[in-house]
Amino acid sequence: MAMSADEIRDKIKRSIASITFIDPGKFDDFTSYEDDLAIDSLSILEIVVDVEYQFQIKVPEEELSAIRTIGDTVKTVQKYLCVEVV
Amino acid sequence: MQPAVVVTGIGTVTSIGIGREPFWDSLLSGLCGIGDVESFDTSSYCVHRGAEVKDFRSEAFVSKLDRNCIGRASQFAIAAARLALADANLDMKTLDFERVGVTIGTTSGEPQMIERFDDAAVSGALKSVGPEFMRFYPCHVIAAHVASELDIEGVNVTIPTACAAGNYAIAHAFDVLRAGRVDLMLAGGSDSFSRITYTGFARLGAIAPEVCQPFDRNRKGMVPGEGAGILVLEPLERAVRRQARIYAEVVGYGLSCDAHHMTAAHPFGAARAMEKALSESRIEPEQVSYISAHGTGTPTNDRIETLAVKRVFKDAAYRTPISSIKSMLGHSMGAASAIEAAVCALAIFHGRVPPTINLEEPDPECDLDYVPNCARELDVNVAMNNAYAFGGNNASLILRKIEA
Amino acid sequence: MVRRVVITGAGVISSLGDSPENLHSALCEGRTGLRPIKLFSTEGLGCHLGGEVASFSAKTYLGEKNFRPLDRTSQLVAATAEMALDRSGWSVEMRGQHEVGLALGTMFCSVHTISQFDQRALVAGPAYASPMDFSNTVLNAAAGQTAIWHNLRGVNSTIAAGSASGLQAIIYATELIRSGRSQAILAGGADELCFESFYGFNRAELLCGSNHSPGDFPIPFDKRRNGFALGEGAALLVLEDAELAAERGASVLAEISGQGGGFDPSRATDSGKSIAAIARSIRLALNDAHVTPDEIGCVSMSANGSVPTDRNEAAAVAALFGERANAIPVTAIKSMLGETLGASGAMQVITLLEAMRDGAVPGISQLDEVEDNFPLRNASPDTQELDLSSGLINSVGFDGGCCSIVLSRCE
Helix, strand or coil, X not given: CCCCHHHHHXXXXXXXXXXXXXXXXXXXXXXXXXXXXXXXXXXXXXXXHHHHHHHCCCCCHHHXXXXXXXXXXXXXXXXXXXXXXX | CCCCEEEEEEEEEXXXXXXXXXXXXXXXXXXXXXXXXXXXXXXXXCCCEEECCCCCCHHHCCCXXXXXXXXXXXXXXXXXXXXXXXXXXXXXXXXXXXXXXXXXXXXXXXXXXXHHHHHHHHCCCHHXXXXXXXHHCCCCHHHHHHHHHHCCCCCEEEECCHHHHHHHXXXXXXXXXXXXXXXXXXXXXXXXXXXXXXXXXXXXXXXXXXXXXXXXXXXXXXXXXXEEEEEEEEEHHHHHHCCCCCCEEEEEEEEEECCCCCCCCCHHHHHHHHHHHHHHHCCCHHHCCEEECCCCCCHHHHHHHHHHHHHHHHHHHHHCCEECCHHHHCECHHHHHHHXXXXXXXXXXXXXXCCECCCCCEECCECCCCCXXXXXXCCCCEEEEEEXXXXXXXXXXXXXXXXX | CCCCEEEEEEEEEECCECCXXXXXXXXXXXXXXXXXXXXXXXXXXXXXXXXXXXXXXCHHHHCCCCCCCCCHXXXXXXXXXXXXXXXXXXXXXXXXXXXXXXXXXXXXXXXXXXXXXXXXXXXXXXXXXXXXXXXXXXXXXXXXXXXXXXXXXXXXXXXXECECHHHHHHHHHHHHHHXXXXXXXXXXXXXXXXHHHHHHHHHCCCECCCCCCCCCCCCCCECCCCCECEEXXXXXXXXXXXXXXXXXXXXXXXXXXXXXXXXXXXXXXXXXXXXXXXXXXXXXXXXXXXXXXXXXXXXXXXXXXXXXXXXXXXXXXXXXXXXXXXXXXXXXXXXXXXXXXXXXXXXXXXXXXXXXXHCEECCCCCCCXXXXXXXXXXXXXXXXXXXXXXXXEEEECCCCEEEEEEEECCC
């Protein structure tokens, strides 16, 4: 069964919370990793790899730097899971 | 009065030559040891380049220990140690082996042992891992194997401070000699090619797709390598008495810790290591003739390192040649700074400095004299060797010409 | 000018307690930290006991913080460092103004992290390898993480010398202070209990219970001994230049007055060479401290229940102490903690510091009958009351490396 955007979003938020120890209640789609969460590049990469692993997708290296917010992450997962954007 | 410490023997195992002479000749001619990785299958990786040591025959160097059992890093270290001792032209019978010691730096220890463990574990064949795992895996075995092969009984320590480990090992040997605890030290670093290390750097996006281009505008990353470098260090007086060939004096060193980030360097930490080394050696930045850079070829390292050099050297930075041999050897991890220390000693002795190859387009943020592409004749009185590691471990070593 | 090196603080996390006092009380009560292992499955292995730090949680010591970037070994070290720094008075502000270093001894550091990282890459593919775990696969990871956590910007080094790593790190740090390179430096060691090292030792038949002879507990010196048990933990001392300690009014626990080390090139396969190497280390330490064996109040043995190594170390001590060999009080805390590898040396130091403070030296737990013709016979399972002003501490690796230090009470 295809995953909804909300399900994807929840899974991503849980991944971020487990890596950064930040309360997922504080996240929304506009939350920026660098500006709002103040996490370093290693943590951002860890989040991206963990998301790829959780969803079993591979994001091309050249697209990684464009993932700056939680919303970007949701859209990227949807793209590579071939799910319609909601 | 603490004795002066000098380098009287050099042994190197590298992807461009095994032994001081072949290595030095290759270095000056700009030979590159980087090729496609052969020691494991990289087809599921998006990078495939490495600097592996080819044609290494352990039977030429390991005779007492069982070379089929000991790991590759130990084999390299033994080879480099034997080469260094031969190069030092030491009459082994004159040595009191209780007062000879070994310090070796490493990043990965003997990674093939844990990799075999993991291969067995994931394929449900863990029982195939026998007692050899515990006997030959823990990283302290590298210094232990060198001492065991050569019957050395003094100080014996492995210093696994990652990519700066060679400098740390030489620094500790320097201190132990000056404290009078030993008469001779074999000091350096060794690392073998590691799937784990390769996977990690590949995952960080740090590995270059083709070549290593330190300080170049289009540099794309580092290239993992392997090898070993060992120096014979002894008190000056002893070296003079036995009429040894003296390459250079080790004058001092500086260690610092960034306490900032596990993988990203900080310019202040790197600068502090240089400042401490200069201060202890009582040398002014303007007196440094040549710097052997850490120069991995990653966009960040080379920029940060350039900033750090400018911070310490100020205007003199623009007049001090600084080259990265990682352009030719790739990054031999714990061995790197030991091999680079050997290069500093050779640069002083021969009056020539190796180039940074593949430097095609200058980077405005890296605007120092990196000895681009061709080796250069240079009267090297003082050389500085810099190394920076994961965990924020920084080490700078200073070597100086001995007046005849 | 030779600078004197003193100890101004200590921290420990072990299977028998998470403070020097708690650890020492437990040892003096003869309690064992060796229990059935819960951290991982020991199914199919001959040995099931280990000195596990039960329910370790870094937030107990460091507060509610993000510990994801640190693996278990790094958390143990960072937590222990917090304790040692706090007790020594090296506050956050002071560490901002002065460079405090760290010399950490470890045999494996993060072999569990290394293995997990590698296995995930093997199974899922290298694209899914964890970048954060990779930063903990280097053997200096725990020292680096702890430096970041506590702003330790002085000399930061990792020392590997097998099970002698921790005492070797203390010697390394002592040299740095004596030479004037460092004024204050945390020194000691750590190793975590994990499947990879446990399996390895079990497979090498070095653990009691793994080699077909009866007995599951390590009993150093005893005729029934059949190997060691594996423990874990972290132990750190704050070493300081004596003048600096005096200037800042620090309380001084003891002085490291002598040190020595060496190597047996037979890698413990020739007992004569092994004994000679250990004896040499001890002699160097005594000479360095300018003390005679008669002036030593107690010997903290490295003995962990291993059949040949216990005997070799005892022979070396006996050779140095001569007629006094069977009168010198000895202790062997690995009988209760197990072999804690990188942490062992500093744990031995902490025990002796406590003994100097409260006059009690732990016995050798479960010791019933010393092996026939064993070179040292003055061992007992009972705690001894001693007015201790100096002690010798040995750390003997199973494969060649060895070192010793002399600890002296400061008057």
